[in-house]
Amino acid sequence: MTVNKQWIYARKPNGEVGPEHFEPHDAPMPEPGPGEALVRTTLLSIDPASRAWMAGRTYRAQLEPGEIMAGWGLGEVVKSNSDRVAPGDLVSGEFGWQQFIALPAGKLIKENKAHKPEHLLGVLGITGLTAYFGMLDVGRPQPGETVLVSGAAGAVGCIASQIAKLAGCKVVGTTGGADKCNWLTGELGFDAAIDYKAGGIHRQLKAICPEGVDVYFDNTGGEVLDAALARMNLFGRVVCCGNISQYNATTPAGGPAGVPGFLVTKRIRMEGFVVMDFYNRRHVAEARLAKWVAEGKLKPAVDIVEGFENMPEALAGMFQGKNRGKLAVRV
Numbered sequence: 001m002t003v004n005k006q007w008i009y010a011r012k013p014n015g016e017v018g019p020e021h022f023e024p025h026d027a028p029m030p031e032p033g034p035g036e037a038l039v040r041t042t043l044l045s046i047d048p049a050s051r052a053w054m055a056g057r058t059y060r061a062q063l064e065p066g067e068i069m070a071g072w073g074l075g076e077v078v079k080s081n082s083d084r085v086a087p088g089d090l091v092s093g094e095f096g097w098q099q100f101i102a103l104p105a106g107k108l109i110k111e112n113k114a115h116k117p118e119h120l121l122g123v124l125g126i127t128g129l130t131a132y133f134g135m136l137d138v139g140r141p142q143p144g145e146t147v148l149v150s151g152a153a154g155a156v157g158c159i160a161s162q163i164a165k166l167a168g169c170k171v172v173g174t175t176g177g178a179d180k181c182n183w184l185t186g187e188l189g190f191d192a193a194i195d196y197k198a199g200g201i202h203r204q205l206k207a208i209c210p211e212g213v214d215v216y217f218d219n220t221g222g223e224v225l226d227a228a229l230a231r232m233n234l235f236g237r238v239v240c241c242g243n244i245s246q247y248n249a250t251t252p253a254g255g256p257a258g259v260p261g262f263l264v265t266k267r268i269r270m271e272g273f274v275v276m277d278f279y280n281r282r283h284v285a286e287a288r289l290a291k292w293v294a295e296g297k298l299k300p301a302v303d304i305v306e307g308f309e310n311m312p313e314a315l316a317g318m319f320q321g322k323n324r325g326k327l328a329v330r331v
């Protein structure tokens with residue numbers, strides 16, 4: 001191999017992100033320097049935050065056209081100039097959309113080969129940790145409570161929902177389309193699912209949760225957040241995990257109608273978090289998540305797209321709701 005195939009973030013989207021915003025590029029094969037390792041990428045995570053990185057500064061610097069598209073991945077060490085990692089090791093890291101990368105060994109996370117690779121990016125990776133800490137530490141669901149999760153058929157949403165079910169809650173998810181709703185109630189054991197694309201979200205939520213909502217795990221913002229705030233119970237918790245309904249927006253949406261009104265009258269705690277806030281406790285979470293998966297109590301839904309050439313389509317498809325569970329591309 002002499003060529004390193006890459007995807008360049010070529011043009012800033014004005015609205016929906018699509019394949020036209022990326023360009024393929026053949027770069028020379030990188031050589032690892034002192035203390036570095038050469039990694040062959042095997043699986044690349046597709047994440048909604050990629051679109052937010054193009055729009056402006058988030059918890060990381062804004063992506064600029066001309067840069068290699070950023071992204072988290074899993075790969076195999078093929079050469080090493082460090083005693084921290086050796087050829088054959090399975091590692092994860094910030095690889096970007098490219099087939100090979102030379103990185104300082106200290107920036108690589110050694111992964112356990114006993115686990116399925118797709119689970120290392122999904123239920124046992126950032127996705128699972130986000131769901132775990134967001135639901136249990138921020139949402140704090142109690143047995144018998146009602147938990148609503150938006151983006152429930154997605155990577156974080158379907159794990160967060162199943163964790164709430166394990167905590168003894170009634171779990172309701174929102175997603176786009178009847179097929180995905182049936183998948184949530186049929187395959188994943190949700191108590192109910194709401195098709196937010198069918199409209200009437202306030203009415204649907206009132207019918208399914210007449211008792212109100214105690215924890216709302218918000219992956220989407222937008223109209224589902226508005227409807228959820230109107231149905232929150234006293235001392236409810238709103239877990240602000242993400243805002244995918246706004247990532248492609250050209251003008252920022254107004255704030256949710258229930259803020260501050262409902263927050264005050266119902267004493268609601270509305271709290272944002274970033275998974276890295278909890279990273280020092282990740283080993284406890286990973287062990288529990290792995291145990292639940294092994295015992296069959298947690299279904300780690302994964303959606304794998306084959307082929308590095310399909311990276312841009314995979315990202316665009318995520319915003320059209322094509323994925324069920326964790327979306328990743330096999331390189």
Ligand SMILES: NC(=O)c1ccc[n+]([C@@H]2O[C@H](COP(=O)([O-])OP(=O)(O)OC[C@H]3O[C@@H](n4cnc5c(N)ncnc54)[C@H](OP(=O)(O)O)[C@@H]3O)[C@@H](O)[C@H]2O)c1
Pocket residue numbers: 046047048049126127130151152153154155156157174175176177180219220222240241242243244245246273274275276318319320321322323324325326327
């Ligand atoms: N706070 C953190 O540390 C952290 C970490 C990771 C991820 N996140 C956030 O968690 C959320 C879920 O991420 P994920 O990786 O699990 O992605 P995902 O849910 O697997 O994929 C995104 C899903 O969002 C739905 N969607 C797309 N456009 C939408 C819109 N306009 N309105 C409502 N829903 C829309 C689609 O499903 P439908 O068919 O249901 O529309 C799509 O499948 C994102 O907001 C992400 O930014 C936060």
